[in-house]
Amino acid sequence: MPTGLTRDAGWQIGVSRTLPHPPAVVWDFISGPDGIALWLGPGAALAPERGAPYRTADGVAGEVRGYRPGDRIRVTHGTTTVQVALAPAAEGSRTMLRFHQEHLASAEERERRREHWQDVMDRVAAALDEH
Numbered sequence: 340m341p342t343g344l345t346r347d348a349g350w351q352i353g354v355s356r357t358l359p360h361p362p363a364v365v366w367d368f369i370s371g372p373d374g375i376a377l378w379l380g381p382g383a384a385l386a387p388e389r390g391a392p393y394r395t396a397d398g399v400a401g402e403v404r405g406y407r408p409g410d411r412i413r414v415t416h417g418t419t420t421v422q423v424a425l426a427p428a429a430e431g432s433r434t435m436l437r438f439h440q441e442h443l444a445s446a447e448e449r450e451r452r453r454e455h456w457q458d459v460m461d462r463v464a465a466a467l468d469e470h
């Protein structure tokens with residue numbers, strides 16, 4: 340099977356980075372309005388309950404599939420599923436942040452989403468550094 344193609348989730352992409360901030364700081368940002376606008380889209384507001392709907396200012400709609408405070412958020416995003424997850428690193432003073440998207444249409448979409456998530460990660464890291 341080609342890289343990024345799975346039997347169950349189709350084409351998928353994951354981007355992760357260890358950030359020099361404690362998990363609580365990263366979670367507060369990524370689950371707050373400014374963080375959600377960066378990774379999910381401007382105008383989106385997420386309720387921390389399974390099945391809660393959302394819509395971005397760009398018109399992308401979806402619903403919350405999982406929400407574990409301090410750990411991960413999983414949502415549908417159009418025909419795909421997006422998950423943002425974090426884990427403590429280096430005695431809790433740093434955090435590994437991961438964006439994952441599955442059910443992508445093709446290898447080409449996978450490459451576009453890889454660039455998208457790398458850009459999102461850069462913007463999240465820069466925003467956290469400004470705090």
